[in-house]
Amino acid sequence: MSIDKVAVVGGGIVGTACAYFLAREGKRVTLFEETALAHGASGRNPGFVWLHTRNPGFGREVSLASRALYDQLVEDLPLDFEFRPSGGIIFYTTEEQGAIVREFVETVQADGYPMEHIDGAEVRRMVEPIREDVLGASFCPADACINTPLLVRSFAEGARQAGAEIREGVGVTRLIEEGGRVVGVETSEGRFEADAVVLGAGAWARKLADTVGIQLAVGGERLQVAATVPVPEIRVEPLVYGPLVTKQYRLFRDLPSWDAAHFTEPYEDEANIEVLELISQRRNGEILMGCAMDYPDDIDLRPTVEGLARSLQSIVQDFPGLRGVAVDRVWAGILPFTSDTAPIIDEPIPGLFLGSGHVYGNAAGPMTGRLITQLIMEQEPEIALDEVRFDRVLEMPGAGVAVRW
Ligand SMILES: Cc1cc2nc3c(=O)[nH]c(=O)nc-3n(C[C@H](O)[C@H](O)[C@H](O)COP(=O)(O)OP(=O)(O)OC[C@H]3O[C@@H](n4cnc5c(N)ncnc54)[C@H](O)[C@@H]3O)c2cc1C
Structure with a gap:
C-alpha cells in the first residue's frame, strides 16, 4: 500500500x-x-x-x-543548533587506567576507527577546569557537540x-x-x-x-544533570567523559587488560548509584555536568538529592576549576534503552x-x-x-x- x-x-x-x-x-x-x-x-x-x-x-x-549527515543538517536546517565538531575525550588519572585506555585506543584504531591518545598537558589545554594531575585521554576527533x-x-x-x-x-x-x-x-x-x-x-x-x-x-534509565551559569571565560572544548564511564561500555569491558577495580569510586558503591561522569559546554558558556544513573519504577523526571550529590562529587573531585561556579538549574531525564x-x-x-x-x-x-x-x-x-x-x-x-x- x-x-x-x-x-x-x-x-x-x-x-x-x-x-x-x-x-x-x-x-x-x-x-x-x-x-x-x-x-x-x-x-x-x-x-x-x-x-x-x-x-x-x-x-x-x-x-x-549520522555524523556525516550533521554536516548536511548544519547547511539545511532552518535554526542553528550549535554544532561543534571538537571531538571527545575519556580522561584518566592513574597509570593502571592509562594502560587500559591505551589498549582501547590501539584496538579501535586497528579497526580503522578515528581515535588518538593524548597526554595530560593536551587534556589540560582543551579542558581548562580539569585537575592538574590528569595523565592523558583517548580522543575521538569524530565526536561532536550539539544543543x-x-x-x-x-x-x-x-x-x-x-x-x-x-x-x-x-x-x-x-x-x-x-x-x-x-x-x-x-x-x-x-x-x-x-x-x-x-x-x-x-x-x-x-x-x-x-x-x-x-x-x-524498552526500559527507562534516569540520568541527572546540573547546569552552571554561563562561564565563557572557562573553556571546555571537547566533550569530556571521566574514567568511571569505561565500565559502561562493552568496548572497554572486552579488552584483555580490563579490570573494573581500577574504575570505581567509593561514592558510587555507597549510594548504589553509578555515575556517568561528564561535562560539556554550550555556546553561551554554561557547563552541563552529570550524570548519576538509576532505574526508577516509573517515568520520574525529578532529580534526587542523592543523585545530584554523587554527580557533583565526581565533578568537585575532577574539575577543581568548577568548584566555585554557580549552579543555574538541575534536572533529570529518562533515557530509553534496549x-x-x-x-x-x-x-x-x-x-x-x-x-x-x-x-x-x-x-x-x-x-x-x-x-x-x-x-x-x-x-x-x-x-x-x-x-x-x-x-x-x-x-x-x-x-x-x-x-x-
Ligand atoms: C540526561 C540524559 C543524558 C543523555 N545524554 C545523551 C548524550 O549526550 N548523547 C546521546 O546521544 N544520547 C544521550 N541521551 C539519550 C538521548 O537523550 C535519547 O537517546 C534520545 O533523546 C531519545 O529520543 P527520542 O525522540 O526517542 O525520545 P524523547 O526525546 O524522550 O522524546 C519522546 C517525546 O515523546 C513525547 N510523548 C510521550 N508520550 C506521548 C504521547 N502519549 N503522545 C505524544 N507525545 C508523547 C514526550 O513528551 C517526548 O517529548 C541522554 C539521555 C538523558 C536523559
Missing part, C-alpha cells in the same frame, strides 16, 4: 527527524507531542554526538552516517516549512488497529486517521505499543513504524529519521536493519536492573 498520510508520535529527536525527512519527501505529516517539543530525553541531554565507544555493527555504522533541544526545534521547524503540522500539547492515548493494520491514533483531541503511524515516543513508547498488543522491550543497546527500527505490524529504544539518540536519531522514511517509501534502507528488528531476542527490562552499553 502506498503511504501518503503519516502520524508521528513524540516530539523528541527521533520523532522530529522522522517528520522532517518524511515531509521533505512530500508525505502529509502530523506530529503529536503530548507536552512540548523536546520535553523528553532529547531536551535534557548534554549534547554528546558520541562515536567514541560505539560497538561495531549497526551502532558504529549508524553513528558514522539537542535546539536541534529538535530545528527539525520541527524544517518539517513545518516542508508542510508538516506540528501539534504540541496533543497527547496520543492509544494506537488504532483495524483489520491487522494500524490506521491511526486516538488523541486527547479525538481520532486521527493515517496510512501509517511512526512511534517515536522515547521511554513512553512501551505503553503506547501495548495498546495494539506489541510488547516493546538490552543490547541498539534501537528498534521496524514495522512489526502493517502501518506501525517503530523508532524506539534509542540509547544514543544524538548519534542515531537523525539517521533513524532517514531510515524510517526509506521504509515508509518502500526503498531499500541505506543501512541494513537486521540488528534493529523488533523480533530479535531482547530482555524485557525490569525496574531497578542496571544495564550496560
Whole structure:
C-alpha cells in the first residue's frame, strides 16, 4: 500500500527527524507531542554526538552516517543548533587506567576507527577546569557537540516549512488497529486517521505499543544533570567523559587488560548509584555536568538529592576549576534503552513504524529519521536493519536492573 498520510508520535529527536525527512519527501505529516517539543530525553541531554565507544555493527555504522549527515543538517536546517565538531575525550588519572585506555585506543584504531591518545598537558589545554594531575585521554576527533533541544526545534521547524503540522500539547492515548493494520491514533483531541503511524515516543513508547498488543522491550534509565551559569571565560572544548564511564561500555569491558577495580569510586558503591561522569559546554558558556544513573519504577523526571550529590562529587573531585561556579538549574531525564543497546527500527505490524529504544539518540536519531522514511517509501534502507528488528531476542527490562552499553 502506498503511504501518503503519516502520524508521528513524540516530539523528541527521533520523532522530529522522522517528520522532517518524511515531509521533505512530500508525505502529509502530523506530529503529536503530548507536552512540548523536546520535553523528553532529547531536551535534557548534554549534547554528546558520541562515536567514541560505539560497538561495531549497526551502532558504529549508524553513528558514522549520522555524523556525516550533521554536516548536511548544519547547511539545511532552518535554526542553528550549535554544532561543534571538537571531538571527545575519556580522561584518566592513574597509570593502571592509562594502560587500559591505551589498549582501547590501539584496538579501535586497528579497526580503522578515528581515535588518538593524548597526554595530560593536551587534556589540560582543551579542558581548562580539569585537575592538574590528569595523565592523558583517548580522543575521538569524530565526536561532536550539539544543543539537542535546539536541534529538535530545528527539525520541527524544517518539517513545518516542508508542510508538516506540528501539534504540541496533543497527547496520543492509544494506537488504532483495524483489520491487522494500524490506521491511526486516538488523541486527547479525538481520532486521527493515517496510512501509517511512526512511534517515536522515547521511554513512553512501551505503553503506547501495548495498546495494539506489541510488547516493546524498552526500559527507562534516569540520568541527572546540573547546569552552571554561563562561564565563557572557562573553556571546555571537547566533550569530556571521566574514567568511571569505561565500565559502561562493552568496548572497554572486552579488552584483555580490563579490570573494573581500577574504575570505581567509593561514592558510587555507597549510594548504589553509578555515575556517568561528564561535562560539556554550550555556546553561551554554561557547563552541563552529570550524570548519576538509576532505574526508577516509573517515568520520574525529578532529580534526587542523592543523585545530584554523587554527580557533583565526581565533578568537585575532577574539575577543581568548577568548584566555585554557580549552579543555574538541575534536572533529570529518562533515557530509553534496549538490552543490547541498539534501537528498534521496524514495522512489526502493517502501518506501525517503530523508532524506539534509542540509547544514543544524538548519534542515531537523525539517521533513524532517514531510515524510517526509506521504509515508509518502500526503498531499500541505506543501512541494513537486521540488528534493529523488533523480533530479535531482547530482555524485557525490569525496574531497578542496571544495564550496560
Ligand atoms: C540526561 C540524559 C543524558 C543523555 N545524554 C545523551 C548524550 O549526550 N548523547 C546521546 O546521544 N544520547 C544521550 N541521551 C539519550 C538521548 O537523550 C535519547 O537517546 C534520545 O533523546 C531519545 O529520543 P527520542 O525522540 O526517542 O525520545 P524523547 O526525546 O524522550 O522524546 C519522546 C517525546 O515523546 C513525547 N510523548 C510521550 N508520550 C506521548 C504521547 N502519549 N503522545 C505524544 N507525545 C508523547 C514526550 O513528551 C517526548 O517529548 C541522554 C539521555 C538523558 C536523559
